[in-house]
Amino acid sequence: MLRALRPEEWGPDFIAPPPSGGMARTPSDDLAVIRGTPLPVAREQIGRALALGSGPVADDVTRVLERDDVVEWLAEAQEGLWRLLIAPDWPQLLAILDRDVLFRADRLVRSGWAAALEDLHERVRWEAGAVVVRDRSPLEIDLDGRGLMFVPSVFLHRGAATYSEPPWQPAVVYAARGSAALWDPEPTTPPALARLLGRTRADLLLRLESPASTTQLCTLTGHTLGAIGDHLRVLRESGLVTRTRIGRSVVYRRTPVGDVLAAVGPE
Structure with missing residues (x-):
């Protein structure tokens, strides 16, 4: 069903609603928005998606898409996919x-x-x-x-x-x-850099190619908040990273010296 509703160039907005109002939303919030879609809106978007499709739609899929409770059906399907495929890796x-x-x-x-x-x-x-x-x-x-x-x-x-x-x-x-980190979660740390800084600090320096908070680094590395904080303090005192407050978060980023050191290739 979801494949039938995703033609090459367009897909129904109601099954993947965008954020609104600048407020953070949880997956449960998103599912509630989907369930709140008026049936006429869903019918119009489903019809347009099927018209743009490149091939026939199976009879069992068509029967479900014509149901009066199609919105709830799609929300239930997506909730099941969320719990099975995405929730374990959500952090x-x-x-x-x-x-x-x-x-x-x-x-x-x-x-x-x-x-x-x-x-x-x-x-x-x-x-x-x-x-x-x-x-x-x-x-x-x-x-x-x-x-x-x-x-x-x-x-x-x-x-x-x-x-x-x-x-x-x-x-x-x-x-x-950083989406590629999903498929290659561990950066390749040059042995020389690991010997110089220690493997964990070298790993953190490589990950700070983009700014990150301590909480984000904990999630990405699996280390505790205290351990990450200790290593970041050493990197900061060595002039390799700096920190800035953005809203409620303290964000760390590499300094130019840190960039040069992180660019060292493998032996």
Whole structure:
């Protein structure tokens, strides 16, 4: 069913609703939003997805999509997939997403919109005071005070996705930095760097290619908060990392000296 609702170029927004209002949402919140979709909205989007599909839809799938409780059915299916496939790895996934948000926010504060969007995706640019997403179908959207959400994803591998239709808030979805860590979670630490700093501190220095908080580093490495804090203190006192407060989080990043040391290749 979910494959049938995901044609190549478009998919129903209601089964993957974007965040809204700048507030953090839990998976349970997302499922509640899906369940709250009015049936006419779901019917229209399901029909459009099937029309854009590249092949026939199996009879058993069609029967379910025509049910009056199709919204609840889809929500139940996605909840089951969440618990089976995603929930076990959710802390690590969330850490990757949070790091991307910190990275973009840091760039935005330091250098402005052009820098924040520079490597977000080749189709996304800041031009003449506007966010431009190059697409096959040109469309100009006046945000009219609604704001534009930028949503990192660990599941998006091709292109950038957009939300542009009401009632959803306009949003751009893009691949989060560090998503490759899902498939290669442990960075390769050069033996010389490990001997110089110790393996754990060398590992932390490599991971700080992008800014991260102690909590995020704990999630990614499996070390305790106290151990991470001790190692970061040594790296900071050695001039290899620095720390900055962003909102409620204390974020660590490499210094130029740390960048040079982290660039040392294997022996």
